[in-house]
Amino acid sequence: MKATDKIDARELRRKLGMNQQQFWSKLGVTQSGGSRYESGRNMPRPVQQLLRLVHVEQIDIQKVKREDFEVVEYLRSAKPALFKDLKKDAKAALKSKK
Known part of the structure; x- marks a missing residue:
């Protein structure tokens, strides 16, 4: 997956078998905010990048300093x-x- 590829957050979350709370809290996003992104609201670039790092690249951002x-x-x-x-x-x- 290229860095320029758009990620379908809902599809990714479902593939990972996570509920919205589990999925979005790893990014510091509320469940309701994540729900809005999954429903089509424009996702800010920093959130897109965090989503890629955490859920696609599997990087534990809690360990990054x-x-x-x-x-x-x-x-x-x-x-x-x-x-x-x-x-x-x-x-x-x-x-x-x-």
Whole structure:
């Protein structure tokens, strides 16, 4: 799934076997807010991105810290070759676990 692909939140939630409270609370969205998004209300880009990270990429955002982002940004800008190599290695490691 590409980052530009639109996610059908209702379909994804149903595939995961979750109720609205379970699904949306992981993103910090109320059940009623999530219901509105599932009914067609425009979902803000940050919510779309959180939905992708949490429910598609399966990232536990409770474990992500600001310093993690700072390290990534540093590597991306100051050491792009190292960043590229680490990213490639991480993808390979994830594939070997599956």
